Amino acid sequence: MHQDWEALLPILRRTREAVQEYVQLLRPIIEQAQTDHERLYYHHFLEEEEHHLARLNRFLPRLEKGLREADGNAHNLRDDAVLVQYLALEAFGLHNFIEHLDLALYEFQNLPVSERLRQLRQRTFEDYLQMKELVRALAGEAAFDLDEDEELRPENSPPAASSAESAPPADSAPAQPPVDAHVRPIGRERRFTVGSLIGQ
Numbered sequence: 718m719h720q721d722w723e724a725l726l727p728i729l730r731r732t733r734e735a736v737q738e739y740v741q742l743l744r745p746i747i748e749q750a751q752t753d754h755e756r757l758y759y760h761h762f763l764e765e766e767e768h769h770l771a772r773l774n775r776f777l778p779r780l781e782k783g784l785r786e787a788d789g790n791a792h793n794l795r796d797d798a799v800l801v802q803y804l805a806l807e808a809f810g811l812h813n814f815i816e817h818l819d820l821a822l823y824e825f826q827n828l829p830v831s832e833r834l835r836q837l838r839q840r841t842f843e844d845y846l847q848m849k850e851l852v853r854a855l856a857g858e859a860a861f862d863l864d865e866d867e868e869l870r871p872e873n874s875p876p877a878a879s880s881a882e883s884a885p886p887a888d889s890a891p892a893q894p895p896v897d898a899h900v901r902p903i904g905r906e907r908r909f910t911v912g913s914l915i916g917q
Contacts, residue, residue: 721854722784722794725804728844728851729780732811733773735837736766739817742830762817769810776803795855808852811845 743763750756780803783794794800818838825831 719784719787719794721851722780722787724847725780725851726777726784728848729773729777729807731840731844732807732814733770733777735841736770736773736814738833738837739814739821740766740770742821742834762820765813766817769814772803772806772810776800776807779803801855804852804855808845808848811841811848815841815845 740763743759743766747756747759747763750759779797779800780794783797783800787794815838818834818841822831822834822838825834
């Protein structure tokens with residue numbers, strides 16, 4: 718079981734790198750958004766993944782420290798309630814991240830970045846399946862059912878754009894949605910989301 722805990726480390730490190738890359742992709746898109754609707758749409762995903770990244774930055778050091786101090790005794794790790802809670806949260810975090818990558822793929826099918834997004838999506842899906850098995854083994858979690866994740870399987874992800882497809886003209890601006898005068902402009906104010914209170 719101690720080896721199962723150690724198997725989490727490369728998954729968490731890969732996920733952290735992928736989330737950082739995704740966040741860096743979204744920031745210029747938000748800054749250059751032409752409508753409030755577009756800015757709100759991407760800011761929602763950015764905020765969720767920033768919270769995800771913050772959890773990973775707390776989870777990884779705690780797990781690394783726990784592995785050093787456990788000295789081969791996996792029960793010491795399983796008795797760490799916060800560590801087990803992080804483990805379960807990260808399984809859900811990976812699930813949401815795959816969906817965010819899919820949404821990005823729908824938006825950027827004709828751009829060079831789409832191939833990189835597809836690579837991140839494939840790797841994250843493989844890590845997600847492994848993470849679910851580790852959750853079952855380490856936390857005694859039986860709530861994850863592969864049948865519930867049919868929509869995440871690669872065959873259900875956005876199709877790759879064919880070479881015959883061309884990007885929309887640069888001057889084709891998206892339709893302008895009605896502007897609600899009561900909608901506040903987006904700033905850097907952070908809002909709490911599910912799981913964001915862990916470790917606060």
